[in-house]
Amino acid sequence: MDSRILLVTGASSGIGAAICRRLAKPGVSILMHARGGQDGSKQALFAEVAEDVRNKGAIVETHLSDLSEKGAASLLVKKACECFGGLDQIVSNAGFAERSLLGVVDRNILDQSYQTMTGAFFDLATAAMGPLRQSHCGRVVAISSFVTHFFQADALFPTTAAAKSAMEALAKCLAVQLGPDGVTVNCVAPGYTRKDEGSHRAISQSTLNLAAEKAATKRIAEPDDIAALVEFLLSPDARQITGQTIRVDGGLHIT
Numbered sequence: 001m002d003s004r005i006l007l008v009t010g011a012s013s014g015i016g017a018a019i020c021r022r023l024a025k026p027g028v029s030i031l032m033h034a035r036g037g038q039d040g041s042k043q044a045l046f047a048e049v050a051e052d053v054r055n056k057g058a059i060v061e062t063h064l065s066d067l068s069e070k071g072a073a074s075l076l077v078k079k080a081c082e083c084f085g086g087l088d089q090i091v092s093n094a095g096f097a098e099r100s101l102l103g104v105v106d107r108n109i110l111d112q113s114y115q116t117m118t119g120a121f122f123d124l125a126t127a128a129m130g131p132l133r134q135s136h137c138g139r140v141v142a143i144s145s146f147v148t149h150f151f152q153a154d155a156l157f158p159t160t161a162a163a164k165s166a167m168e169a170l171a172k173c174l175a176v177q178l179g180p181d182g183v184t185v186n187c188v189a190p191g192y193t194r195k196d197e198g199s200h201r202a203i204s205q206s207t208l209n210l211a212a213e214k215a216a217t218k219r220i221a222e223p224d225d226i227a228a229l230v231e232f233l234l235s236p237d238a239r240q241i242t243g244q245t246i247r248v249d250g251g252l253h254i255t
């Protein structure tokens, strides 16, 4: 397990960046993916995160692409295999939240949510089945969301919930298909989590701070709170945990 090859999508900021920083060490090779911002504005930030990860001893390749485009996710698997000679573990993290309600939200947003989250996960899984089956430490973790488990009038994200729910269903199917090969597949569903400066926001910082009151812990998560569980799910100790969606929401779902 000391030597493994990872692919992490959406690694320019927030949860994806925290996951890469946590996993970075000698022996680990990571293909870090991001879009770099819709207008390219996050490319410099992405380069900084990649440099941090390299400085911790990991071998890093980077790739910029828009996962809503057909073929973009499959290409990531191909690139990881070409750069590093295989692929052991995937963290499908790239995504975004949209708060517009049914009746207002445009159908295009639903399509874009499916393409970026569900579709990309489908393509990653399809392309990576061979390498994952060959791996000695095959793992897949998809970052879902509280929005698909928590439905209150002031916290609805219909299109995001639909896309993440479908992704969770695909993950469970994949867990059954790859289980006999020792590959585990799980989802992590964060609650409200701090956003990095300059990242896409579905809600303002003040609303996010108020949202902390909804959680039992009375705080929003740090990206590294989510990364800690992802690190464990990717470890050998988690080999018997599969087909799960595990919430890191400070008890939001029980309040």
Ligand SMILES: NC(=O)c1ccc[n+]([C@@H]2O[C@H](COP(=O)([O-])OP(=O)(O)OC[C@H]3O[C@@H](n4cnc5c(N)ncnc54)[C@H](OP(=O)(O)O)[C@@H]3O)[C@@H](O)[C@H]2O)c1
Pocket: 009, 010, 011, 012, 013, 014, 015, 016, 033, 034, 035, 036, 037, 038, 042, 046, 065, 066, 067, 068, 093, 094, 095, 096, 097, 116, 143, 144, 145, 146, 147, 189, 190, 191, 192, 193, 194, 195, 196, 199, 200, 223
């Ligand atoms: N923060 C929260 O409160 C929260 C709660 C529940 C679930 N989540 C989930 O956690 C994951 C990470 O979110 P975060 O909070 O860390 O947000 P973030 O800092 O905005 O990171 C999102 C990442 O996804 C990438 N991305 C977005 N749309 C993309 C597209 N079309 N193609 C390729 N990459 C794309 C972004 O790329 P660029 O920025 O480089 O363009 C960025 O690297 C997401 O799936 C999100 O739904 C977050």
